Amino acid sequence: MAVAPAYHESLPYIDPEPSPEALSAARALIASEQQTSSTSTPPPLPPLREPTFSPAISAQLSRIQSSQPPQPPLDLSRYEAQELPPLSEDAALSETAQATTRRALQNAFVSSAYLSSRAQNLALLDAHGRNAWLLSNYHLEAELRSLERDLAATKRDIDLVNAARAARQTDVKAEMQGLEHNWRAGVGRVLETEIAVQELREQIRHELRSRAAAAEPSQS
Secondary structure: OOOOOOOOOOOOOOOOOOOHHHHHHHHHHHHHHHHHHHHOOOOOOOOOOOOOOOHHHHHHHHHHHOOOOOOOOOOOHHHOOOOOOOOOOOOOOOHHHHHHHHHHHHHHHHHHHHHHHHHHHHHHHHHHHHHHHHHHHHHHHHHHHHHHHHHHHHHHHHHHHHHHHHHHHHHOHHHHHHHHHHHHHHHHHHHHHHHHHHHHHHHHHHHHHHHHHHHHHHHO
16 A cells, blocks of 8 residues: 655744744754765766867867967958959950959849849838738737736736635644644653653662661671
8 A cells, every 4th residue: 555645834824933043053053064064075076078169160269279360251342332443455355354354243243133132122121021020029919918827827826825825724723733732741741751750760779779778787
Protein backbone atom coordinates (compact mmCIF):
# COMPACT_ATOMS: atom_id res chain seq x y z
CA MET A 1 0.00 0.00 0.00
CA ALA A 2 1.51 3.28 -1.11
CA VAL A 3 1.86 5.96 1.54
CA ALA A 4 0.77 9.42 0.49
CA PRO A 5 3.54 12.02 0.79
CA ALA A 6 3.26 14.55 3.59
CA TYR A 7 3.10 18.21 2.59
CA HIS A 8 4.17 20.77 5.18
CA GLU A 9 2.47 24.09 4.59
CA SER A 10 3.08 27.30 6.45
CA LEU A 11 0.25 28.72 8.51
CA PRO A 12 0.59 32.49 8.09
CA TYR A 13 -3.01 33.05 9.24
CA ILE A 14 -2.46 31.12 12.50
CA ASP A 15 1.22 31.30 13.42
CA PRO A 16 2.34 34.62 14.93
CA GLU A 17 5.20 36.63 13.52
CA PRO A 18 8.62 35.52 14.82
CA SER A 19 10.20 37.73 17.44
CA PRO A 20 13.44 39.67 16.75
CA GLU A 21 15.28 37.28 19.07
CA ALA A 22 14.04 34.26 17.10
CA LEU A 23 15.03 35.89 13.82
CA SER A 24 18.50 36.68 15.17
CA ALA A 25 18.95 33.10 16.36
CA ALA A 26 17.83 31.74 12.97
CA ARG A 27 20.20 34.06 11.10
CA ALA A 28 23.05 33.01 13.38
CA LEU A 29 22.35 29.33 12.66
CA ILE A 30 22.24 30.03 8.91
CA ALA A 31 25.52 31.96 9.06
CA SER A 32 27.27 29.18 10.99
CA GLU A 33 25.95 26.58 8.54
CA GLN A 34 27.20 28.64 5.60
CA GLN A 35 30.64 28.94 7.18
CA THR A 36 30.74 25.19 7.75
CA SER A 37 29.73 24.44 4.18
CA SER A 38 32.17 27.01 2.74
CA THR A 39 35.14 25.43 4.52
CA SER A 40 34.53 22.08 2.87
CA THR A 41 36.39 21.46 -0.35
CA PRO A 42 34.06 21.78 -3.36
CA PRO A 43 34.20 19.15 -6.09
CA PRO A 44 36.65 19.94 -8.90
CA LEU A 45 35.24 21.58 -11.98
CA PRO A 46 35.41 19.72 -15.28
CA PRO A 47 38.16 20.89 -17.65
CA LEU A 48 37.25 23.63 -20.06
CA ARG A 49 36.71 22.63 -23.64
CA GLU A 50 38.72 24.27 -26.34
CA PRO A 51 36.53 26.80 -28.17
CA THR A 52 35.94 26.39 -31.87
CA PHE A 53 35.41 29.41 -34.12
CA SER A 54 34.51 29.85 -37.74
CA PRO A 55 37.23 30.99 -40.15
CA ALA A 56 35.80 34.52 -40.20
CA ILE A 57 35.84 34.80 -36.40
CA SER A 58 39.34 33.30 -36.24
CA ALA A 59 40.57 35.87 -38.77
CA GLN A 60 39.07 38.72 -36.74
CA LEU A 61 40.59 37.39 -33.50
CA SER A 62 43.99 37.12 -35.16
CA ARG A 63 43.64 40.70 -36.45
CA ILE A 64 42.74 42.00 -32.99
CA GLN A 65 45.59 40.05 -31.39
CA SER A 66 48.10 41.52 -33.85
CA SER A 67 46.66 45.05 -33.29
CA GLN A 68 45.88 45.53 -36.96
CA PRO A 69 43.28 48.08 -38.04
CA PRO A 70 39.95 46.75 -39.31
CA GLN A 71 39.47 46.24 -42.98
CA PRO A 72 37.77 49.03 -44.89
CA PRO A 73 33.99 48.70 -45.25
CA LEU A 74 32.26 47.69 -48.44
CA ASP A 75 32.78 49.96 -51.40
CA LEU A 76 29.49 51.80 -51.87
CA SER A 77 30.67 53.89 -54.81
CA ARG A 78 29.04 51.39 -57.19
CA TYR A 79 25.63 52.50 -55.94
CA GLU A 80 26.32 56.15 -56.69
CA ALA A 81 25.78 57.99 -59.95
CA GLN A 82 28.45 56.96 -62.48
CA GLU A 83 30.18 59.20 -64.98
CA LEU A 84 32.41 58.10 -67.80
CA PRO A 85 35.98 59.31 -67.42
CA PRO A 86 37.08 61.90 -69.98
CA LEU A 87 39.03 60.23 -72.77
CA SER A 88 40.88 61.70 -75.69
CA GLU A 89 40.45 60.36 -79.21
CA ASP A 90 43.92 58.76 -79.18
CA ALA A 91 43.37 57.00 -75.85
CA ALA A 92 39.82 55.83 -76.64
CA LEU A 93 41.08 52.65 -78.29
CA SER A 94 43.66 51.71 -75.64
CA GLU A 95 43.09 48.70 -73.38
CA THR A 96 43.33 50.81 -70.22
CA ALA A 97 40.63 53.15 -71.48
CA GLN A 98 38.41 50.25 -72.47
CA ALA A 99 38.82 48.63 -69.02
CA THR A 100 38.03 51.92 -67.31
CA THR A 101 34.95 52.42 -69.45
CA ARG A 102 33.81 48.82 -68.87
CA ARG A 103 34.19 49.23 -65.12
CA ALA A 104 32.21 52.47 -65.17
CA LEU A 105 29.45 50.82 -67.20
CA GLN A 106 29.30 47.84 -64.83
CA ASN A 107 28.99 50.17 -61.85
CA ALA A 108 26.29 52.09 -63.70
CA PHE A 109 24.33 48.87 -64.27
CA VAL A 110 24.62 47.98 -60.56
CA SER A 111 23.54 51.48 -59.55
CA SER A 112 20.61 51.37 -61.96
CA ALA A 113 19.44 47.97 -60.64
CA TYR A 114 19.77 49.17 -57.03
CA LEU A 115 17.87 52.40 -57.67
CA SER A 116 15.15 50.55 -59.62
CA SER A 117 14.69 48.05 -56.78
CA ARG A 118 14.66 50.83 -54.21
CA ALA A 119 12.08 52.78 -56.19
CA GLN A 120 9.92 49.66 -56.44
CA ASN A 121 10.18 49.05 -52.67
CA LEU A 122 9.33 52.68 -51.94
CA ALA A 123 6.29 52.47 -54.23
CA LEU A 124 5.12 49.29 -52.48
CA LEU A 125 5.70 50.90 -49.09
CA ASP A 126 3.73 53.96 -50.18
CA ALA A 127 0.87 51.81 -51.47
CA HIS A 128 0.67 49.09 -48.79
CA GLY A 129 2.92 50.22 -45.94
CA ARG A 130 0.25 52.02 -43.97
CA ASN A 131 -2.15 49.05 -44.13
CA ALA A 132 0.60 46.60 -43.17
CA TRP A 133 1.60 48.80 -40.24
CA LEU A 134 -2.01 49.09 -39.04
CA LEU A 135 -2.52 45.33 -39.41
CA SER A 136 0.64 44.64 -37.44
CA ASN A 137 -0.55 47.01 -34.68
CA TYR A 138 -3.93 45.26 -34.65
CA HIS A 139 -2.32 41.85 -34.13
CA LEU A 140 -0.03 43.23 -31.42
CA GLU A 141 -2.97 44.81 -29.62
CA ALA A 142 -4.93 41.55 -29.83
CA GLU A 143 -1.97 39.64 -28.38
CA LEU A 144 -1.60 42.24 -25.63
CA ARG A 145 -5.29 41.96 -24.72
CA SER A 146 -4.97 38.16 -24.60
CA LEU A 147 -1.96 38.40 -22.27
CA GLU A 148 -3.78 40.89 -20.07
CA ARG A 149 -6.76 38.52 -19.82
CA ASP A 150 -4.45 35.65 -18.87
CA LEU A 151 -2.76 37.85 -16.26
CA ALA A 152 -6.10 38.92 -14.78
CA ALA A 153 -7.29 35.29 -14.67
CA THR A 154 -4.06 34.20 -12.96
CA LYS A 155 -4.34 36.98 -10.38
CA ARG A 156 -7.98 35.99 -9.74
CA ASP A 157 -6.95 32.35 -9.25
CA ILE A 158 -4.22 33.43 -6.82
CA ASP A 159 -6.71 35.53 -4.85
CA LEU A 160 -9.13 32.59 -4.70
CA VAL A 161 -6.42 30.23 -3.50
CA ASN A 162 -5.28 32.71 -0.82
CA ALA A 163 -8.89 33.25 0.28
CA ALA A 164 -9.44 29.49 0.50
CA ARG A 165 -6.24 29.06 2.51
CA ALA A 166 -7.23 31.87 4.87
CA ALA A 167 -10.72 30.38 5.33
CA ARG A 168 -9.42 26.86 6.01
CA GLN A 169 -6.78 28.07 8.45
CA THR A 170 -9.25 30.34 10.22
CA ASP A 171 -11.72 27.46 10.59
CA VAL A 172 -9.15 25.27 12.34
CA LYS A 173 -7.35 28.05 14.19
CA ALA A 174 -8.98 27.30 17.54
CA GLU A 175 -8.38 23.56 17.14
CA MET A 176 -4.73 24.09 16.17
CA GLN A 177 -4.16 26.41 19.10
CA GLY A 178 -5.80 23.90 21.45
CA LEU A 179 -3.64 21.06 20.11
CA GLU A 180 -0.52 23.19 20.46
CA HIS A 181 -1.46 24.10 24.03
CA ASN A 182 -2.09 20.43 24.90
CA TRP A 183 1.19 19.43 23.25
CA ARG A 184 3.15 22.04 25.17
CA ALA A 185 1.39 21.02 28.37
CA GLY A 186 2.12 17.35 27.69
CA VAL A 187 5.80 18.07 27.00
CA GLY A 188 5.93 20.13 30.19
CA ARG A 189 4.40 17.29 32.22
CA VAL A 190 6.89 14.84 30.73
CA LEU A 191 9.76 17.10 31.72
CA GLU A 192 8.31 17.59 35.21
CA THR A 193 7.94 13.82 35.56
CA GLU A 194 11.54 13.23 34.46
CA ILE A 195 12.78 15.86 36.93
CA ALA A 196 10.71 14.30 39.73
CA VAL A 197 12.04 10.83 38.87
CA GLN A 198 15.61 12.15 38.91
CA GLU A 199 15.04 13.85 42.27
CA LEU A 200 13.53 10.65 43.65
CA ARG A 201 16.55 8.68 42.45
CA GLU A 202 18.85 11.15 44.19
CA GLN A 203 16.83 10.84 47.38
CA ILE A 204 17.01 7.03 47.21
CA ARG A 205 20.78 7.15 46.65
CA HIS A 206 21.17 9.61 49.52
CA GLU A 207 19.07 7.41 51.80
CA LEU A 208 21.06 4.30 50.84
CA ARG A 209 24.34 6.12 51.48
CA SER A 210 23.03 7.33 54.86
CA ARG A 211 21.97 3.82 55.90
CA ALA A 212 25.28 2.39 54.72
CA ALA A 213 27.18 5.02 56.71
CA ALA A 214 25.03 4.33 59.81
CA ALA A 215 25.54 0.55 59.54
CA GLU A 216 29.35 0.70 59.33
CA PRO A 217 30.08 1.56 63.06
CA SER A 218 27.76 -1.16 64.38
CA GLN A 219 29.48 -3.76 62.21
CA SER A 220 32.90 -2.71 63.48
